[in-house]
Amino acid sequence: MQAVQFTNAETASYSPSQIxxxxxMMISQAAGLVAQSAAVYFDGVTKMALASQGVLIKQMTQxxxxxxxxxxxxxxxxxxxxxxxxxxxxxxxxxAGAMEAASASYAIDQIDKSIDxxxxxxxxxxxx
Numbered sequence: 001m002q003a004v005q006f007t008n009a010e011t012a013s014y015s016p017s018q019i020x021x022x023x024x025m026m027i028s029q030a031a032g033l034v035a036q037s038a039a040v041y042f043d044g045v046t047k048m049a050l051a052s053q054g055v056l057i058k059q060m061t062q063x064x065x066x067x068x069x070x071x072x073x074x075x076x077x078x079x080x081x082x083x084x085x086x087x088x089x090x091x092x093x094x095x096a097g098a099m100e101a102a103s104a105s106y107a108i109d110q111i112d113k114s115i116d117x118x119x120x121x122x123x124x125x126x127x128x
């Protein structure tokens with residue numbers, strides 16, 4: 001009888017480390033779920049931004065063919081603005097661990113530089 005009680009006590013003492021309860025499982029899986037959600041978010045925003053860019057590129061091309069330079073330049077800036085959505089989504093994905101932070105930072109910096117160039121170009125064009 002004592003041997004059975006001893007065995008039961010030993011088994012019970014190890015049970016917390018051997019048995020995963022629902023909340024413990026959710027906590028251990030949370031990081032993976034967050035990264036997966038961030039990846040899905042990044043994918044969705046990227047697709048939406050690319051679709052918007054397609055529409056803006058078509059509109060910009062029509063404006064250029066018609067000789068309307070200012071509206072075409074504004075469309076080009078709109079194309080770059082959609083990149084901001086991609087950059088923001090990349091930052092979210094990097095923060096959640098779904099993307100390497102250095103890659104997201106580089107992409108955001110390049111997008112910012114491009115937007116600055118086009119903004120300066122538009123400002124110089126309007127002031128001329």
